[in-house]
Amino acid sequence: MRTDRTLLSDTLLAVAVAAASVGLFVLYGPEQPAEGLRAPDASGVALVLLACVPVAARRRWPVAGLCAALVPETLLSALGYGTGVAGLAGLVMLYSVASYRGLAVALGALLLAGTLYVTGALAGPGAGMGVSDHLMVVVVLLAVWGAGRSLRLRRAYLEELKDRAARLERAHAADTRAARAEERSRIARELHDVVAHHVSVMTVQASAAGKVLASDPELAREALAAIEHTGRMAMAEMRNIVGVLRADARAELGPQPGTGDLPSLVAQMREAGLVTRLSVEGCAGPVPAGVDLAAYRLVQEGLTNTLRHAGSGAEAVVTVRHRPGELDVSVADDGRGAGQPSGEPGHGLVGIRERVALYGGVLSAGPRPGGGFEVRARFPLKDGR
Incomplete structure (x- = not known):
């Protein structure tokens, strides 16, 4: 056409x-x-x-x-x-x-x-x-030729602008897609960490309540109260995460958990029936918020895996080492030594690996030589921390 x-x-x-x-x-x-x-x-x-x-x-x-x-x-x-x-x-x-x-x-x-x-x-x-006549013809020829070249250059310039705009639009679209994918991945990690941990704790507590319901109703009521408390905590954290996905709702903003919240996490695991100890070495200094959250999630995931897979009677040790320029966090247990029964890394460890890599850290996870399982991460810290 x-x-x-x-x-x-x-x-x-x-x-x-x-x-x-x-x-x-x-x-x-x-x-x-x-x-x-x-x-x-x-x-x-x-x-x-x-x-x-x-x-x-x-x-x-x-x-x-x-x-x-x-x-x-x-x-x-x-x-x-x-x-x-x-x-x-x-x-x-x-x-x-x-x-x-x-x-x-x-x-x-x-x-x-x-x-x-x-x-x-x-x-x-x-x-x-006359010479002036011939000169006039030459001037006309040059003027016409110059006008044509000027139009071509202008057309080429406009095409370059359009092409550049198209490239910028494609780059912006690619950046937007990458940002969305990263945000989905981040939200998926948060949801998994919250749901897997709290649901695992609630499952263990519900199982314990069912066993002692007839013989020790008071202990069963305590277990049910712990389940209720854990459920409320899970709902609060999930509202904070899901709130960012809704444009018409404001998320309930609050501080993200960090290594300072590990004592309460350890206490919660003890209430769920897992013998847990917390060891802090070195002088604690300022830790970036992202690293602090990643360390907390690593401990949370490690304890959740221990609770689910280490077996009865297992003991977990959480160790936080504050070293110059490094934060070393580990979760070790003396259970059956299998972090995943299928032998395949679960979504939790995959998410933790992504978190650790995001902050330049190194993650190691696997059976311990003397039995049990260990998850350990080393985070580099700037400014001597």
Whole structure:
């Protein structure tokens, strides 16, 4: 469709150029032959019309059209039809070549037009024209050629701007997709850490309550109260996480847990029936919030795995070592020594590995030589911490 519109507009332009050229040829041609000049006649009009035909294909074949237009115009000049010949078709075609072809081709077209003009002027009666007349023709040729080149450069500049805008839009879309994927991954890690830990604790407490329900109702009530407390904690944390996903609701903002909350986490695991000890070594200093949260989640995941897989009677030891330029956190147990019964890393350890790697840390997880399982991470700290 665009090609049809281009062809139609060029055809209309060719008709307009032909009408203008014939008008100039007839009106400004010599009325009487003088000094070898010929008066306008049918042959001259035919040559003028023939020179205008290639304008209809100026954008499709600009170079061939220029050559085809220059031949009749050169013949008009050589046959002595006078200086009144407008040469509009040649100018239009020279402009088209400069606009739609590269610099080398455009320079070749300018050189060709100038050469044919000089040849026609020297061979025909127009050799007697003054220097100012020839200079005017040269100026017109250069001006038309320069206008065509200017348009081409402007068009190329606009295309570059469009291409750059498209690239920026694609890059922005890619960054947006990456950010969304990272945010989904972060939310998935948070949900897993919260749900897996609290549900595991509630499951163990519910199992214990069921066993002592008939024999020790008071102990069963304590277990049920612990389940209720754990459930409320899980709901509160889940509301904080899910709240960021809703545009029409405000999340209940609160401080994220960190290594300072490990004593309460250890106490919760003890209430769930897991013998747990906390050991802190070194002098605690300022720890970045992200590293602090990652360390807490690592301990939470390690204790949850111990509670689920280490077996009855297992003991877990949480060790936090504050060293110059490093935070070392580990969770070790003396249970069956299998962090995952299937032998495949679960989503929890995968999420913890991503958290640790995000802050430049190193994670190691696997069976201990003397039995049991250990999860350990070392986080580098800046400014000597």
